[in-house]
Amino acid sequence: MKRFSLQDSDHAFVHEIELSDFIGGFRDCYTCGTCTAGCPVHRVNKEYDPLKIMRMLVLGFREELLKGDMIWLCSDCYTCQENCPMEVRITDIINHLKNLATREKNVPLGVSTQKRLLKEQGKIYIIDEFDNKKRAKAGLPALPELAEAAKALLQERE
Amino acid sequence: MEYGLFLGCTIPARSRNYELAARAVASSLGVKLIDIEEFSCCGFPLEASDEQGAVLLGAMNLCVAEERGLDICVLCSACASMLTKTAYHLDHDRKLRDQVNRELLKIGKEYKGKAQAKHFARILLEDVGLAGIKNQVKRDLKGLKVATHYGCHYLKPSYIYEGFDDPQDPRTLEVILEAVGATNVQYRRKKDCCGGPVLLSDEKVALSVAEEKLKQVRDVGADCMNLVCPFCSLMFDANQKGIEGNSGNEFNLPVLYLPQIMGLAFGFSRKELGLNLNSVSTKELESAFEE
Numbered sequence: 358m359k360r361f362s363l364q365d366s367d368h369a370f371v372h373e374i375e376l377s378d379f380i381g382g383f384r385d386c387y388t389c390g391t392c393t394a395g396c397p398v399h400r401v402n403k404e405y406d407p408l409k410i411m412r413m414l415v416l417g418f419r420e421e422l423l424k425g426d427m428i429w430l431c432s433d434c435y436t437c438q439e440n441c442p443m444e445v446r447i448t449d450i451i452n453h454l455k456n457l458a459t460r461e462k463n464v465p466l467g468v469s470t471q472k473r474l475l476k477e478q479g480k481i482y483i484i485d486e487f488d489n490k491k492r493a494k495a496g497l498p499a500l501p502e503l504a505e506a507a508k509a510l511l512q513e514r515e
Numbered sequence: 516m517e518y519g520l521f522l523g524c525t526i527p528a529r530s531r532n533y534e535l536a537a538r539a540v541a542s543s544l545g546v547k548l549i550d551i552e553e554f555s556c557c558g559f560p561l562e563a564s565d566e567q568g569a570v571l572l573g574a575m576n577l578c579v580a581e582e583r584g585l586d587i588c589v590l591c592s593a594c595a596s597m598l599t600k601t602a603y604h605l606d607h608d609r610k611l612r613d614q615v616n617r618e619l620l621k622i623g624k625e626y627k628g629k630a631q632a633k634h635f636a637r638i639l640l641e642d643v644g645l646a647g648i649k650n651q652v653k654r655d656l657k658g659l660k661v662a663t664h665y666g667c668h669y670l671k672p673s674y675i676y677e678g679f680d681d682p683q684d685p686r687t688l689e690v691i692l693e694a695v696g697a698t699n700v701q702y703r704r705k706k707d708c709c710g711g712p713v714l715l716s717d718e719k720v721a722l723s724v725a726e727e728k729l730k731q732v733r734d735v736g737a738d739c740m741n742l743v744c745p746f747c748s749l750m751f752d753a754n755q756k757g758i759e760g761n762s763g764n765e766f767n768l769p770v771l772y773l774p775q776i777m778g779l780a781f782g783f784s785r786k787e788l789g790l791n792l793n794s795v796s797t798k799e800l801e802s803a804f805e806e
Contacts, residue, residue, distance in 0.1 A: 397707040401723035429716040432724065433563075434708035435671035439682050448672065455563040464564060467715030471560040475572075480556045482528035492527070495535060495789070500527050504555030506579075506622050507572055514568050 366417035374414065380450045385443040386411045392437035392447055398430055405430040407437045407447055414450065423458045429465055431455075476511045479504025516642050518588035519580045520548040521598070521632070524556050526590055530745040532789030536774035537590055537635055539783050543651050544643045548588055553579045557594035558601065573601030574615050575622070580630035587632040592744035596668035596675070598632035603675040634669055636743050636773055637679060640687055645694045653782035656696040657804045661776065662737035663688045663699065664728065666747045667708050682706070688773060692741060695780035702731045711746035725750040726758045729766050739769040739800055741776055748772065752794045769797045779804075 375381045392407040393399050399406060405427060413422050422428060431451045438448040458464060474481055484492075484500045492499060526534050541548050558572030576598060580587045589595040605612045606628050616625050633641070639648060670682040680687045685706070689699045710724030729751060732740055740751055752770035759765055770793065778788040779801065790797045 397704075397710070397724050397727070398713065398720060401727065402717075402720050405720075426716075430713060430720060432667075432708045432710055432721075433712045434667040435682075436667075436706070436708070439671055439673060446672075452562060452566065456566050459564040465716040468564050471715070472564045472568075475556055475561060475568075481524035481560055484527055488528065492531070495531055497527075497531065497534060497538075498550050500522075501552050504553075506553060506575060506624075507555030509622050510571050510575055510618065511568055514565060 361413070361416070361418050361421060363416065365420065367419035368417050370419040371414065371417045374450070374453065377453075380446050380453055382443075383411060383414055383445050383447075383450055386415065386441075386445050387443065388412065389442065391440045391442060395436045395440050397434060397436065398432050402430065407431070407451070410451060410454070411445065411447065414454075422454055423461050424463055428454045428458060429468075475507070476514070477508070479507030479511070516545060516638075517547045517549060517585060518633075518638065519551045519554070519583060519585040519630075521551075521554055521557070521576065521587045521589045521594060523589075523591045523594040524560075525745045525749075530748060530772075532775065532792040533590055533745060533748070533772045535787065535789035536772055536778050536783075539787050540639075540774040540777050540781065541588075541635075543781055544639065544647060546588070546638060546643065549583075549585065551579060551583065551585075557589075557591075557597040559593040559597040562597070569597065570601050570604065570611070571615060571618055573597050574605060574619060574626045575624060577602055577605075577630050577632065578619065578624040578626055580632075581627055582624075584629075586630055588635055588638055589632050590635050590743075591746070592634065592666050592669040593746060595632060595634040596671070600672070600675045602628065602630075602632065634743065636669070636688055636691065639691060645690060648691060648694045648777070652695055652780045654780055655804060656776075656780050658696075658698045659776070659800070659804070660700045660736065660738045661692055661697045661741045662702050662732040662735065662739075663692065663705070663741045664709065664732075664747055664751065665706065666742060666744045669743055688741065688743065691773065692776065695777050697776060697780075700735050700737050702735045702737070704728055704731045709744075709747040709750040711750050714750075721750070722754060722758050722761065725754060726762055726764065729755065729758065729768060730764065733764075733766050733768060737768070738803075739771050739776075739797070741771055741773055743773050755795055767795065769793065769795050769800050771797065
């Protein structure tokens with residue numbers, strides 16, 4: 358991993374996240390590394406390191422966090438968050454960082470595709486006539502093709 | 516016991532085996548599952564890219580159940596966690612609730628906080644109970660050795676689940692298996708993730724996470740794996756052949772949904788439980804306790 362310079366630190370970014378009642382407690386982290394020690398993704402790919410993400414956040418490395426790939430390797434399993442002795446909501450924080458990265462257009466194709474599908478269909482998979490035929494054959498009730506109310510709710514969202 | 520049945524996106528399209536088995540088991544235990552066409556995506560797939568949008572979808576689904584005076588039975592762990600988390604936030608954050616309700620007004624809905632979403636397994640445990648489950652057992656599973664994969668969102672984040680099970684030492688799925696006559700086997704990495712959510716960003720990493728777990732389960736000699744989420748099933752069952760091909764490992768490990776194992780003990784047929792739809796064949800396992 359490349360070295361960062363404290364001159365790149367973005368304090369406004371840190372303060373903005375710190376203001377959230379919900380995920381703002383990340384400064385409580387005393388870098389014990391319990392998060393990384395239990396992480397199932399770290400076990401198979403050492404590049405992914407939740408403790409590093411927490412340090413980068415505290416130090417205000419906004420660009421590296423939001424333009425890099427690291428946060429997108431989080432499997433959302435909550436192991437780090439459940440194990441954290443300081444009850445830092447690590448997984449919830451990383452999820453919020455993924456949202457911020459999405460706004461900066463740093464988002465894996467699979468994730469943006471799901472977002473588009475939900476806007477268009479209100480569900481990820483359309484249930485077509487063929488699916489409903491298979492369902493009927495198995496004795497299962499038919500389902501509507503799209504979810505109209507959900508579509509309507511997401512219509513005006515970015 | 517009446518619940519609105521929440522299928523979500525993946526189950527009706529990809530996991531009819533889970534749906535079939537859950538409906539069969541629920542009906543034999545007197546749990547009435549009501550189909551509601553108006554349910555949509557739970558919001559989970561939006562959490563990483565549009566967290567407010569995710570909460571909106573979660574809230575909409577909770578409203579749909581609330582309007583019918585029903586609680587929700589959820590089969591998918593990701594859906595269960597999204598709906599439970601949404602209710603948690605809306606019930607604890609007045610400002611968020613007002614903001615969400617302003618949006619919901621556009622489709623004529625209002626969140627009041629009356630409907631609770633519960634995972635299918637939680638309903639079996641809390642509403643039916645182990646005695647009721649034991650009563651339905653008609654076939655001896657003869658100590659079928661099962662390795663349970665709890666998965667993540669069935670238990671976590673724990674702050675939303677109000678003390679249901681212990682994410683550090685989960686028991687709820689294994690006590691159900693014990694009640695139907697299966698034998699629980701323990702293995703390393705039992706609490707680890709299936710890797711599923713990483714599939715969207717890095718397939719290699721996702722499959723490596725699943726492979727780690729399959730190795731541990733194989734090494735303790737389990738007859739099959741037990742799980743309660745269609746994403747976990749995708750990783751361990753549907754992707755098992757691919758993982759074997761990439762890694763040179765051989766697993767040949769049947770992966771069953773909890774109600775498929777329960778259904779076998781209750782005397783349901785292979786077809787009624789959708790076992791013919793599982794990717795890794797379950798035939799050998801079934802023949803071990805056929806009369």
